Amino acid sequence: MNWLQQSNYSHELHNVTTADGYQLQLQRLPRVGARPVLLLHGLLGSALSWLCLGAEKSLGFQLHRRHYDVWLANLRGSAPHGRHHLELTDVMLEFWRYSFHEHGAYDLPAIIDHIVEHTKRGSGSAEQLPQQELETQQILLIGHSQAFNAFLVLCALQPRYQQHIALMQALAPLTQLHEQVRFDARQVRNIMKFVKTRQKAKRFELFPVGEMRRMCNKKREQCEFYAKTLAGSALNNKKLLEIFNYDYLLQGGSARELQHLQQLWKSGDFIAYDYGPIENLQVYQSIEAMGYNLSHITVPIILYFGETDAIATPEGVHSIYARMLNSVRSVRRIGARKFNHFDFLIASEVKTLVNDKLIELMEQFLAGKLSYVIE
Incomplete structure (x- = not known):
């Protein structure tokens, strides 16, 4: 390395x-x-x-x-x-x-x-x-x-x-x-809309290396909002978008990771991934996701x-x-x-x-x- x-x-x-x-x-x-x-x-x-x-x-x-x-x-x-x-x-x-x-x-x-x-x-x-x-x-x-x-x-x-x-x-x-986070339902919906749009386009990876930086160069104001609200760096406000320039810090992930976190937010409990009633029955032997x-x-x-x-x-x-x-x-x-x-x-x-x-x-x-x- x-x-x-x-x-x-x-x-x-x-x-x-x-x-x-x-x-x-x-x-x-x-x-x-x-x-x-x-x-x-x-x-x-x-x-x-x-x-x-x-x-x-x-x-x-x-x-x-x-x-x-x-x-x-x-x-x-x-x-x-x-x-x-x-x-x-x-x-x-x-x-x-x-x-x-x-x-x-x-x-x-x-x-x-x-x-x-x-x-x-x-x-x-x-x-x-x-x-x-x-x-x-x-x-x-x-x-x-x-x-x-x-x-x-x-x-x-x-x-x-x-x-x-x-x-x-x-x-x-x-x-x-x-009810334990400092962002509202509208912001969650916007994030999940972004995720679903990517999935429809068959882009299943969440923020490949370098993508966040390219997006923020185009939509700086939106990026500044989410950086300030969700990420930081609170001790480096003059370089608020610096986090998105760390290509070695943001290394990608799965869209399902965000979906699972959204399910935790919606359910109010610490649950396994919710596939929906039919697939839940196959995976968990219950129509509800496993706790x-x-x-x-x-x-x-x-x-x-x-x-x-x-x-x-x-x-x-x-x-x-x-x-x-x-x-x-x-x-x-x-x-x-x-x-x-x-x-x-x-x-x-x-x-x-x-x-x-x-x-x-x-x-x-x-x-x-x-x-x-x-x-």
């Missing part, structure tokens, strides 16, 4: 194949024997989300300097490292039939299995290792935005994977959305929110806490008067406002000294 080579960081490329045939590439900043940390990107992202501000500010590099074994995931659909399949190509409709459900049901199990296999010590399987060694091998998970949804899907559908995760730190998490059972999630969780995040609002993040009282160990507000959704990745002060804080709390947790604080 050019970014890693330019920063003079040694790295490894790891290939993973999911149970449904997607071929994903992971990047690793290796420290053999150290605690593994897995970084999960959100909608439209890729592994580059954690590297794009360079060696001094980006979380991936910062964790490696703190002597963690850093793994960077590329979930299906992210360009170019999540664009391969055993049978499909990315010009086929079938390739793009996924949302965060498939990220959690297929991508995460394959990625975690691979990391566990490459980091276990001694002989024998992970199940045969002493408890203390198992705990040392457990993955520290950090995810942005809908990466938290994928984590919840994994834990709900395959709870055995929880034994491999020591802690989940969720930056700007979102689940239910209904995820979150009651058995045991992985400790820390939630982070920004004061002016329009998507993962303070109200929305606190509703996650209220629903997952047994798992959430802390809820933390980013210490800036304005802090929006993508600021967790690209804000000029991201190192001091976000990265230093989550590393500090992570290490307090590992030392058994994490305070129960709800902000």
Whole structure:
């Protein structure tokens, strides 16, 4: 990866194949024997989300300097490292039939299995290792935005994977959305109209690399509105559209991802993808979409929110806490008067406002000294 080579960081490329045939590439900043940390990107992202501000500010590099074994995931659909399949190509409709459900049901199990296999010590399987060694091998998970949804899907559908995760730190998490976001029904309809227009034109990928920048050059005023409302960067208002110039930050995704999030917003619950009554009967044995059972999630969780995040609002993040009282160990507000959704990745002060804080709390947790604080 050019970014890693330019920063003079040694790295490894790891290939993973999911149970449904997607071929994903992971990047690793290796420290053999150290605690593994897995970084999960959100909608439209890729592994580059954690590297794009360079060696001094980006979380991936910062964790490696703190002597963690850093793994960077590329979930299906992210360009170019999540664009391969055993049978499909990315010009086929079938390739793009996924949302965060498939990220959690297929991508995460394959990625975690691979990391566990490459980091276990001694002989024998992970199940045969002493408890203390198992705990040392457990993955520290950090995810942005809908990466938290994928984590919840994994834990709900395959709870055995929880034994491999020591802690989940969720930056700007979102689940239910209904009456918890700072945009209205008209704006949602406009976004979904845009999605449906693309699908009718057989364009199933959402914002291929470079497309957002080209669109914003033509419709600057509209882009400025959505950038200010939905994304940020709140700390860089003079360069509000800069986010859309990050070709390495916006790496594409599936239109179904937005459709699934719209269904969460409409239903007011955390549900699987709704195919409609007839197909739901085939998939879920019910005319309604399946609800995820979150009651058995045991992985400790820390939630982070920004004061002016329009998507993962303070109200929305606190509703996650209220629903997952047994798992959430802390809820933390980013210490800036304005802090929006993508600021967790690209804000000029991201190192001091976000990265230093989550590393500090992570290490307090590992030392058994994490305070129960709800902000």
